[in-house]
Amino acid sequence: MRRKLGSVAIYLPLCIIIIITLFPIYWMINTSLKFDKENLVFPPIFIPKELTSSNYFSVIESGGGPPLINSVVISLASTFITIFIAIPAAYSLARLNPKWGDNLALWILSNRMLPPIATVIPLFLFLRTLGLLDTHLGLVIVYVAYNLPFAVWMLRGFLAEIPRDLEEAALVDGCSRLAALARILLPVITAGIVTTIIFCLIFSWNEFLYATILTRLNAKTVTVQISKYYGIRGLVWGEMSALSTLATIPVLVLSLLVQKYIVRGMTFGMVKG
Amino acid sequence: MRREYFSLILVLPCVIYLLSLTVFPLIYSFGLTFFSWDLAQPALGRPFVGLDNYKKIIINDMRFWVTLGNTLFFLSASLAAEFAIGIGVALLMNREIKGGSIIRVVLLIPLFVPPIVIGAIWRMIFNELYGVMNYLSYIVAGIRLNWLTDPNIVKLTVVVADVWEWTPFVFLVSLAGLMSIPQAPLEAAEIDGASKVQIFRYITLPLLKPVLIIVLLIRVMDLFKLFDVIWLLTYGGPGIATETTSLYAFFTAFSYFRLGYASAISYILLFIIALISTAIIRMIRRR
Numbered sequence: 001m002r003r004k005l006g007s008v009a010i011y012l013p014l015c016i017i018i019i020i021t022l023f024p025i026y027w028m029i030n031t032s033l034k035f036d037k038e039n040l041v042f043p044p045i046f047i048p049k050e051l052t053s054s055n056y057f058s059v060i061e062s063g064g065g066p067p068l069i070n071s072v073v074i075s076l077a078s079t080f081i082t083i084f085i086a087i088p089a090a091y092s093l094a095r096l097n098p099k100w101g102d103n104l105a106l107w108i109l110s111n112r113m114l115p116p117i118a119t120v121i122p123l124f125l126f127l128r129t130l131g132l133l134d135t136h137l138g139l140v141i142v143y144v145a146y147n148l149p150f151a152v153w154m155l156r157g158f159l160a161e162i163p164r165d166l167e168e169a170a171l172v173d174g175c176s177r178l179a180a181l182a183r184i185l186l187p188v189i190t191a192g193i194v195t196t197i198i199f200c201l202i203f204s205w206n207e208f209l210y211a212t213i214l215t216r217l218n219a220k221t222v223t224v225q226i227s228k229y230y231g232i233r234g235l236v237w238g239e240m241s242a243l244s245t246l247a248t249i250p251v252l253v254l255s256l257l258v259q260k261y262i263v264r265g266m267t268f269g270m271v272k273g
Numbered sequence: 274m275r276r277e278y279f280s281l282i283l284v285l286p287c288v289i290y291l292l293s294l295t296v297f298p299l300i301y302s303f304g305l306t307f308f309s310w311d312l313a314q315p316a317l318g319r320p321f322v323g324l325d326n327y328k329k330i331i332i333n334d335m336r337f338w339v340t341l342g343n344t345l346f347f348l349s350a351s352l353a354a355e356f357a358i359g360i361g362v363a364l365l366m367n368r369e370i371k372g373g374s375i376i377r378v379v380l381l382i383p384l385f386v387p388p389i390v391i392g393a394i395w396r397m398i399f400n401e402l403y404g405v406m407n408y409l410s411y412i413v414a415g416i417r418l419n420w421l422t423d424p425n426i427v428k429l430t431v432v433v434a435d436v437w438e439w440t441p442f443v444f445l446v447s448l449a450g451l452m453s454i455p456q457a458p459l460e461a462a463e464i465d466g467a468s469k470v471q472i473f474r475y476i477t478l479p480l481l482k483p484v485l486i487i488v489l490l491i492r493v494m495d496l497f498k499l500f501d502v503i504w505l506l507t508y509g510g511p512g513i514a515t516e517t518t519s520l521y522a523f524f525t526a527f528s529y530f531r532l533g534y535a536s537a538i539s540y541i542l543l544f545i546i547a548l549i550s551t552a553i554i555r556m557i558r559r560r
Contacts, residue, residue: 010365014376017362021380023439024394027405031397039397043408089287100277104284111295115498115546117519118539121305121526122298145294148287154338176277206387208501213527223389230396244390255385257331259378262520263449266384268486271446 028248032056038225039237055238056246064243067225071247074136074221075204078143082151082200083145083193090155091181105156107189112149116209124213134216142210147200150268154199156193157269159185193262198254205251222247306537311529326537337538339513340521341545347429348496349519351435355492356485358436359443364473366444375388376450381441388438392505395434396421399506424514424554427507431515434502439495443488450484451477483557490553497546518542 031039032050089108093101110218124133132138162185170180186193208223215224226247229240255262263271306326310319330337347375362380366373383391398405407417420430462472477504500519503509509516509524516524518538526535 010368010370014362014365014370016381018359018376019443020437021382023383023405024391024398025386027398028394041472042401042403044403044405082357085286088283092283096280096284099278099481100281104288108287108291109289113494113546113550114295114299115519115539115542117498117500117522118302118543119295119298121532121536121539122302123294124526125301125532126298142294145291148291151350152287163535202385206385206389208387208504209523212504213523223387223501226389226393229393230505230508236470240393241397244387244393248386248390251385251387252382255381256378260382262381263445266442267446267487267491271449271484 025248028241028244031237032245034238036236040235040265046103054215055242059239059242059246061240064222064225064239064246067185067220067222068246070136070215070219071205071222074139074143074219075201077136078140078147078204079200081144082147083197086148086151086155086196087186088181089148090152091185093152093156094159095152105153108149108152110149111145111169112268120210120213123210127214133214134218134220136219139211139214139219139221142214143207146207146210148201151196151200152213153268153270154196154264155189155273157191157264158189158196162188168229178191191259195265198258199265202251202254205247301474303540305533306540308533310531310533312532313522322533326534327541329534330537330541336513336516336521337518337541340516340518343428343513343515344497344519346516347435347499348493350429350432351439351496352489352492354432354436355440356441356488358441358482360447360485362440362444363447365450366448377445381445383438384441388501389505391434391438392502395430395502395528396436396506399430416456421507422511424511425549427511427514431506434506435496435499438502439492442492446484446488447481448491450481454480485519486557490550490557493553494550497542497549524551 027259030046030048032055033053034045035052035054038045038048093105093108095101096104127133127138127142130138132141156268166184166188167180170184171177175183205221206223207221208227211221211224212227213222222243226243229236229243258265275455279504307321307323308319308320309326311317366377370376397403401407401417401419401421404420406420411417418426420426458476459472462476468476498519500523503515503517503520507515509520510512513521519542522535522538522542525531525538
């Protein structure tokens with residue numbers, strides 16, 4: 001009897017938490033599959049009688065396609081460049097003498113801690129001067145700076161875990177340090193690199209503040225497009241939810257691939273879960 | 274010695290990149306804080322005004338203080354709720370549970386949903402005419418609340434959305450911390466007759482503290498930047514009831530085009546964040 005009561009005391013609150021966690025997601029999908037005349041009623045319709053995919057078509061027709069493509073292009077390009085710069089930097093910080101390495105690493109991290117609003121005003125002016133406002137390249141350049149500190153910290157953590165002997169053995173065999181990095185170390189931390197890539201993709205995809213200031217039409221990302229759904233056209237919940245669902249699915253799929261290193265990813269590698 | 278040089282060369286591209294895209298812009302906007310620059314009135318030019326922007330903000334600008342107060346309110350209310358619920362759920366999950374790994378995956382979903390989407394969803398849920406929240410409060414208590422337009426309630430609305438988004442983070446790290454706590458002291462305490470509350474208070478919590486401080490650091494810095502969710506949920510309104518300092522700086526720069534003044538606001542914000550995060554980092558290092 002007591003054991004039964006004990007398990008109720010565990011499972012009941014857990015069930016409530018799970019429902020609270022999932023309901024908003026359910027509501028987004030539910031709203032995206034109803035006509036707006038069924039969305040804008042009281043009491044709300046929890047289980048729709050008929051489902052429609054019309055919102056998904058109309059959201060693409062009303063200009064939702066290009067922002068989705070922009071988000072894909074900008075996320076991929078910025079992540080690729082970020083990793084390319086971050087790998088040698090992370091290796092160097094993991095191998096440099098700690099007096100230099102730790103301070104440099106802390107400085108690099110502090111770049112990520114800055115409030116974006118402080119850097120976005122000058123970045124807006126710079127991109128304007130260079131004619132890069134509302135271009136893919138402009139946002140890619142900014143996102144690389146946004147993700148670099150994170151990528152360097154993650155990769156440095158993974159590299160620091162490799163025993164030095166492994167590298168020394170390769171050096172004795174006549175490898176150059178760069179060759180040892182490329183042929184011996186990087187294959188060992190493949191999982192770490194993939195994790196870092198996925199987190200960078202997610203961060204770029206979800207980013208809104210820089211995107212809304214630095215892009216307008218040409219290069220606007222999907223988060224900016226979603227933000228336009230308020231104010232301008234009244235309550236178009238079906239479409240807004242459809243676009244939100246389209247923007248959420250890829251991130252949730254990616255997140256499934258990093259479950260093992262999620263603690264690290266969310267704490268910049270400061271906590272090793 | 275050659276090895277050191279070699280390592281420095283490898284880190285150089287990263288350092289140069291960050292110097293030119295964060296440090297240089299920051300220096301530039303620090304310069305801006307001493308000028309009055311109105312993009313909407315190019316005829317006025319860019320007169321040097323010394324410390325006037327800072328003076329005006331600190332002495333005369335009520336809106337700045339209100340938004341700073343809002344930011345601090347969101348910070349403290351969200352942190353309290355997120356830590357209480359997050360640690361609580363982690364304690365519940367820190368045992369053999371059927372489907373435990375799947376439950377963990379489900380509970381972490383909010384961390385990955387784009388914040389702008391979170392704002393959109395909660396705005397629908399809190400909608401005063403058609404929203405689910407008013408439906409619930411109507412059948413439970415027979416009342417409908419103005420979740421988005423009552424200046425007293427709307428602050429809580431924002432906190433609810435933030436708590437939904439970030440409690441999983443506290444939960445995640447706490448659970449990882451709990452699972453790495455050695456069992457021996459817990460068992461010893463239990464044999465000695467300590468109650469569950471005592472064990473939590475005097476053994477579990479102190480052992481959990483190092484990771485909790487890191488969570489605190491990350492959350493504090495994020496909450497000072499609170500922007501995306503509010504953007505769609507309330508747009509800072511009604512009036513400025515939910516406007517954060519980040520939003521105020523944004524409006525000043527990109528709606529009123531007063532770049533010097535906006536830079537000064539964001540610099541004060543930066544200064545506050547630096548001060549608080551340095552204090553927290555000291556707490557980490559002292560250990």
